[in-house]
Each structure stands twice: as C-alpha cells, then as structure tokens.
Amino acid sequence: MLHWGPVSVLPSIDDCFARGYDRLYAGDPAGASAAFRCAVLLDPAGGEAWAALGETLAGQPGGTPEAISAFQHAVLLDPGSWHWRTGHAEALLRGGRAGEAVERFALLAAERPDAAVVRLGHARALAAAGRAGEALGEYREAVALRPDDVGAALALGALLIAEGDALAAAELLQPLARRHPDDARLQHRIGEAWVALREPDKALAALRRARELDPDDGHGGAALIAALEAGEGADLSAAYVRALFDRYADRFDRDLVGKLGYAAPDLLRDAVDRLGGPRGGLRVFDLGCGTGLAGVAFRPLAGHLAGVDLSPRMVDKARDRRLYDSLEVGDVVAALESSDAPWDLLVAADVLVYIGDLAPLFRAAAGHLAAGGRFAATVERLEGAEAFALGPARRYAHSESYIRTAAQSAGLRVLMTEPCTPRREKGVGVPGLLFVLER
Structure with a gap:
C-alpha cells in the first residue's frame, strides 16, 4: 500500500x-x-x-x-x-x-x-x-x-x-x-564566431552586447572581452583564411588574374628556371594551391604534383583543372609534416601573406625537402627592422632580413632574394619579395 x-x-x-x-x-x-x-x-x-x-x-x-x-x-x-x-x-x-x-x-x-x-x-x-x-x-x-x-x-x-x-x-x-x-546566447555565439575569424571589432561589439543582456555573464564572455581589449586575436586564423577563400573561390581566377594582375606563379617559375636544375620529373608540392594557378606554371617540371589549401572550395576548383596528382584540404605545415616522401620543390605563391611567423613552415620545409631540394615563395615586402607585420588589408608583410634569419635558423640556404610585384591593388603594384631557399 x-x-x-x-x-x-x-x-x-x-x-x-x-x-x-x-x-x-x-x-x-x-x-x-x-x-x-x-x-x-x-x-x-x-x-x-x-x-x-x-x-x-x-x-x-x-x-x-x-x-x-x-x-x-x-x-x-x-x-x-x-x-x-x-x-x-x-x-x-x-x-x-x-x-x-x-x-x-x-x-x-x-x-x-x-x-x-x-x-x-x-x-x-x-x-x-x-x-x-x-x-x-x-x-x-x-x-x-x-x-x-x-x-x-x-x-x-x-x-x-x-x-x-x-x-x-x-x-x-x-x-x-x-x-x-x-537573446544573449545568440550575441555571445556570434562573438565567438568573429573571434575565430580574427575580427576583434565585430567580436567585441557582439560580446559586449551579450554582457549587457546578461550582466551575470552566464556565457563567460568577460575573459574574451578582456583578451580582445588587450589586443589579442588580431592575427589571422585558419578559419579566417578558409572563410575568405571559400567565398572568393568562384571569382578567384577572374579577379586575381584579370583585375589584380596576379603574376606570382610565373615569377616563381622564372626564378626556378634561372637557377637551373632538373627540367622535369620533380616531386612538387604547391603549398596554398588555391584554384591551381601555380599548378599551371609548374606542372611541366613535375613528375608528381601535389597541392594543399585550407579552402575546400578552392581545392575543388584546383581539382577541376586535372593538373594535380593529389590534392588535400588542410594546413600547409601539417601537410608537409605528414609527407611520406621528400619533395624536390616546394612552391608558395602569394600564400605566406596569410602567415606571420614563418619559422614553423621553414622548419617543416627543411625536414621534408630532399637533399638539394628548393623552396620558392613570394611575400609582401616589409621595410625596416621589424620581422613581420599585419597590414590594414589583413595580409602580412615580411622583411628580407627576417626571411634570411628564419631560413638560416631552419638550416636552409638562401639561393635568391629579389624584389617583385606579385599583384596590383587599386591599380598600384604591391611591393613584394621573391626568394628561393635550398636544403
């Protein structure tokens, strides 16, 4: 009962x-x-x-x-x-x-x-x-x-x-x-998205609004706000780069080549040719391959041509060219470090502008290039003593002295550095630097 x-x-x-x-x-x-x-x-x-x-x-x-x-x-x-x-x-x-x-x-x-x-x-x-x-x-x-x-x-x-x-x-x-x-939850989650995209002003606006709506800070926004107000989060994240190029994929070739006079792949191919070496049969890895414009320039040298890019949609466009033997979506350093065989040539055409500290990439290159293998890349040129800096267009510029020091620290020899103009912005040539390193 x-x-x-x-x-x-x-x-x-x-x-x-x-x-x-x-x-x-x-x-x-x-x-x-x-x-x-x-x-x-x-x-x-x-x-x-x-x-x-x-x-x-x-x-x-x-x-x-x-x-x-x-x-x-x-x-x-x-x-x-x-x-x-x-x-x-x-x-x-x-x-x-x-x-x-x-x-x-x-x-x-x-x-x-x-x-x-x-x-x-x-x-x-x-x-x-x-x-x-x-x-x-x-x-x-x-x-x-x-x-x-x-x-x-x-x-x-x-x-x-x-x-x-x-x-x-x-x-x-x-x-x-x-x-x-x-709804404070929505504002907080939007703030988190902008943090991931390295958009501190937008992140702060959303997170502050969430705090106004939820003074007790049930979502833990105070720490994020403090970090952003201290200047953290202004560098470029993988999420930002991926989002940028996923949205840009459909018009990338038209805008970059037609409007911006993109010349980085051809400049790099010319530099590699001037330095001499094998004319074919190379294992070539296109780092940050985008839609495959560098693949067009370097396919004739390649016995095996691979590419990697953070943007899935860019990789899809590159695959449509039918130039690459293998393609993957991912980070360039991680892709290098997972390589199962050494590379004869690494190419990074207008890619390093989305990476500030190049030391991890240079170390990965040194560890996965064959003896005598080369790394050819372009950067935006930074004048002065600073190693690298994020510009107003949210692209990094690097100094020549930094490139040389970072290469030497990684065990790479500098074969060439020269000024270049990888593309135009608003009709004006962007000051760049081309370099070729050797293991």
Missing part, C-alpha cells in the same frame, strides 16, 4: 497516473517517480507506465540508467510508439551511449525525415560520437525544419566554429539575432 495521505489506501492505476502527473507539474520529480513506479507495479504490461517513468527519471540527477531501462521496456511492449522510441534514444545519448543513440535516431529519421526533434537528436548523437561532418548535415536539416529554433541554430553554430567554418556560423546566426535582439 502507498501512504499518500493520512489514510493508507490501495490505489488504482488511474490514481498512480494522476498522482504522478500532479507531482511532476508541482516540481516534485521524486514524488512523480514513486507514483509512476506504482503504475508499473500495478500494470507491468502497460507501456504507458514505463514511458512515463522513463520521462520522469530522465531529468533527474542519476536517473538516466533507470530511464533507459524504463524506455526500453516501453518500446518492447509497443515498438510502434515513435514518441517512446525517441525518449529511449534521448536517454541513451544522455547516458553517454552515443553509438546506440545514433543507431536509434537514424532509424527514426528514416521513418520521419520531417521531424525536427529527431533530426536534432540525431545531430547531437552524431556529434557526441565524433562524427562531426554527418552531425553538421543533420543540424542543417533540423534548422531548415525549424528556422526559428534558437537552440538548434546555436548548436549548429557552435559545431561550425569548432569545425573551422566560423563565417558560416556568423551568417547563420546574425539574421536570427535580428529577430531575437535580446
């Missing part, structure tokens, strides 16, 4: 359900759980009692394992209950069993592809299982089905930032922030 009042009674199952929901709505989950356990005892073959117990336990500290078991009983009793199966999948995810949750959400999504709650659950399960690429697709489906769901958009934005596509996160969240101008 249960003691629900001054008199001991033998409740009916309806009494158990009524008591359970009364306690649940009164904010007493422990009382609700006791009542639904009563319902299960009275009707162990009733799926509704097991499901109600599972839903109540799922939100309680330490209740997840029992919630999983309760939902499992409910689903076994009625495998056709879509709601109970969703609850079971959610409980599995909450219990850290992401792989099992993925399987169950996948089945539910196949049956109801228009159910935003399932697509969102599937996305969260995939992310927890370390399958970020698939999770992005599911998050996008959930957001498309529920475009005003702030929680879903925030989750998608966070994953986009984590996966290096912070610009997509900003573009997703800004229209939503205009519809929900007083």
Whole structure:
C-alpha cells in the first residue's frame, strides 16, 4: 500500500497516473517517480507506465540508467510508439551511449525525415560520437525544419566554429539575432564566431552586447572581452583564411588574374628556371594551391604534383583543372609534416601573406625537402627592422632580413632574394619579395 495521505489506501492505476502527473507539474520529480513506479507495479504490461517513468527519471540527477531501462521496456511492449522510441534514444545519448543513440535516431529519421526533434537528436548523437561532418548535415536539416529554433541554430553554430567554418556560423546566426535582439546566447555565439575569424571589432561589439543582456555573464564572455581589449586575436586564423577563400573561390581566377594582375606563379617559375636544375620529373608540392594557378606554371617540371589549401572550395576548383596528382584540404605545415616522401620543390605563391611567423613552415620545409631540394615563395615586402607585420588589408608583410634569419635558423640556404610585384591593388603594384631557399 502507498501512504499518500493520512489514510493508507490501495490505489488504482488511474490514481498512480494522476498522482504522478500532479507531482511532476508541482516540481516534485521524486514524488512523480514513486507514483509512476506504482503504475508499473500495478500494470507491468502497460507501456504507458514505463514511458512515463522513463520521462520522469530522465531529468533527474542519476536517473538516466533507470530511464533507459524504463524506455526500453516501453518500446518492447509497443515498438510502434515513435514518441517512446525517441525518449529511449534521448536517454541513451544522455547516458553517454552515443553509438546506440545514433543507431536509434537514424532509424527514426528514416521513418520521419520531417521531424525536427529527431533530426536534432540525431545531430547531437552524431556529434557526441565524433562524427562531426554527418552531425553538421543533420543540424542543417533540423534548422531548415525549424528556422526559428534558437537552440538548434546555436548548436549548429557552435559545431561550425569548432569545425573551422566560423563565417558560416556568423551568417547563420546574425539574421536570427535580428529577430531575437535580446537573446544573449545568440550575441555571445556570434562573438565567438568573429573571434575565430580574427575580427576583434565585430567580436567585441557582439560580446559586449551579450554582457549587457546578461550582466551575470552566464556565457563567460568577460575573459574574451578582456583578451580582445588587450589586443589579442588580431592575427589571422585558419578559419579566417578558409572563410575568405571559400567565398572568393568562384571569382578567384577572374579577379586575381584579370583585375589584380596576379603574376606570382610565373615569377616563381622564372626564378626556378634561372637557377637551373632538373627540367622535369620533380616531386612538387604547391603549398596554398588555391584554384591551381601555380599548378599551371609548374606542372611541366613535375613528375608528381601535389597541392594543399585550407579552402575546400578552392581545392575543388584546383581539382577541376586535372593538373594535380593529389590534392588535400588542410594546413600547409601539417601537410608537409605528414609527407611520406621528400619533395624536390616546394612552391608558395602569394600564400605566406596569410602567415606571420614563418619559422614553423621553414622548419617543416627543411625536414621534408630532399637533399638539394628548393623552396620558392613570394611575400609582401616589409621595410625596416621589424620581422613581420599585419597590414590594414589583413595580409602580412615580411622583411628580407627576417626571411634570411628564419631560413638560416631552419638550416636552409638562401639561393635568391629579389624584389617583385606579385599583384596590383587599386591599380598600384604591391611591393613584394621573391626568394628561393635550398636544403
């Protein structure tokens, strides 16, 4: 018997359900759980009692394992209950069993592809299982089905930032922030996106707005604001470079060659030819290959031509040229360090303007060039004693003395340095420096 009042009674199952929901709505989950356990005892073959117990336990500290078991009983009793199966999948995810949750959400999504709650659950399960690429697709489906769901958009934005596509996160969240101008969560996440993109002014504006909306700083924006106000975050991140060139990919060749008079690949090929050496059969690695303009210049020298670029869309354009033997999306230093054979020639045409400190790249080059192998590159020329500096156009310039010192420190010999004009800006030639190093 249960003691629900001054008199001991033998409740009916309806009494158990009524008591359970009364306690649940009164904010007493422990009382609700006791009542639904009563319902299960009275009707162990009733799926509704097991499901109600599972839903109540799922939100309680330490209740997840029992919630999983309760939902499992409910689903076994009625495998056709879509709601109970969703609850079971959610409980599995909450219990850290992401792989099992993925399987169950996948089945539910196949049956109801228009159910935003399932697509969102599937996305969260995939992310927890370390399958970020698939999770992005599911998050996008959930957001498309529920475009005003702030929680879903925030989750998608966070994953986009984590996966290096912070610009997509900003573009997703800004229209939503205009519809929900007083949502501190949106402002904070937009600020995080601008931090990743190394846009400190935009980041500060969004983070300060989030603090105004949430004076208690529940999102931890104070530390980010302090760092930005101290001048951190002004250098160029991989996310910024990727976003810049992904957006630019479709018109890159037309603008760079036609409007900007881009000449870096031809200048580098001419320098390599003037220094002499083998005229073909070389292992050539195009660092920051973009759409493959340097590949056009250096394919005749290559027995094997590889390319790497941070921008997936740029790599797609390069692949369309059918010049490269291998292409990959990634960081140039990481790509060099993962090389399985030494290179005869490394080429970086107008790429180092997005890298400040060249020492890690020079060390990687020295470690993965063949004996006598060469590294040919262009930079924007910096006059004076400073090693490198980020200009107003958000491109780095490097001094010749820095190039020489960094090369020597990495164990590379300077074969050539000469002034050049890799491209024009606003009709004026950009002062550049071409150099060729040798291992």
